[in-house]
Amino acid sequence: MGDASAAYAARADEYTALFGSMDAVHDDDRDLVARWAAGLTGRVVDAGCGPGHWTDFLAGLGLDAEGVDLADPFLERARAQYPDVPFRRAALGDLGVPDGALGGVLAWYSIIHTPPEAVDGVLAELARAVAPGGGLLLGLCRGPRVEPFDHAVTRAWFWPVEELAARVQRAGFDVVETAERADPGVRPHGAISARRRAAGPG
Known part of the structure; x- marks a missing residue:
């Protein structure tokens, strides 16, 4: 388990109480x-789903939504709270699906703990997992x-929206x-919505 996942696992109760509902x-x-x-x-993955409220x-x-996370306490809570929704253990950098298998990926605040040098790999x-025309x-x-x-749970990074959007495009x-x-x-919030191109990166 990565450092961020371990940190969230240790504070799963606190995080869920504060942020783990659509309310x-x-x-x-x-x-x-x-x-x-x-x-x-098609199937949509909530990557870094935490306690599962966005997946639900x-x-x-x-x-056809599925939540994935590396923090087992989150997965346990998500399965208990939303028994009709599938959840499994997987990483942002390895979603465990075939090429183009997904209609979309929601990564809501899921990459903020990813070091900048690793973001392109994620x-x-x-991009590998999402079918052409699918969403991110x-x-x-x-x-x-x-x-x-210094995020409350573990180290995180700020991003200018336009800079991360350029990486998404590439x-x-x-x-x-x-x-x-x-x-x-x-903290100031940003969001980026994108569609998978049929051609390769460019």
């Missing part, structure tokens, strides 16, 4: 995810430059929408 989700984020999901077909949300929209795996939606901590910060996706928001008392 804790900003309305704009709920609307963005629902809008993104509306155009998807996707399933409630009628999608994006390449997501990333949530991120937005900042003016790529730099680390990985083989077409960026179709970005969003930014700054709310009092929380």
Whole structure:
């Protein structure tokens, strides 16, 4: 298990109590995810699903949704809370599916703990797994430059939306929408919605 997964496993109860339900989700984020999901077909993976509330949300929209995570306490809670939704152990960098098997990947704040030098490899795996025309939606901590910060659980990184969007584009996706928001008392938020290109990266 990676350092971030181990850190989340150790604080799964605390994290779930604070953030592990759709009641804790900003309305704009709920609307963005629902809008993104509306155009998807096939299996959709919630990568880094945590306690599973976003996976259940996707399933409630009628999608064939599956949650994956490396933190076993999260998976146990997700399976108990959402018994009709499948969850399994897998990493962002190895989703464990055949090439082009997915209609989409939701990675909502899932890559914020990935060191910048490893982000391209994660994006390449997501591109490999998503079928042409399939979707990718990333949530991120937005900042003016790529730099680390002391997240409550473990070290994380800020990203300028445009810089991460460029990496998404290079990985083989077409960026179709970005969003930014700054709310009092929380870190600035960013999101990137993209579609998998039929051709290779470019």
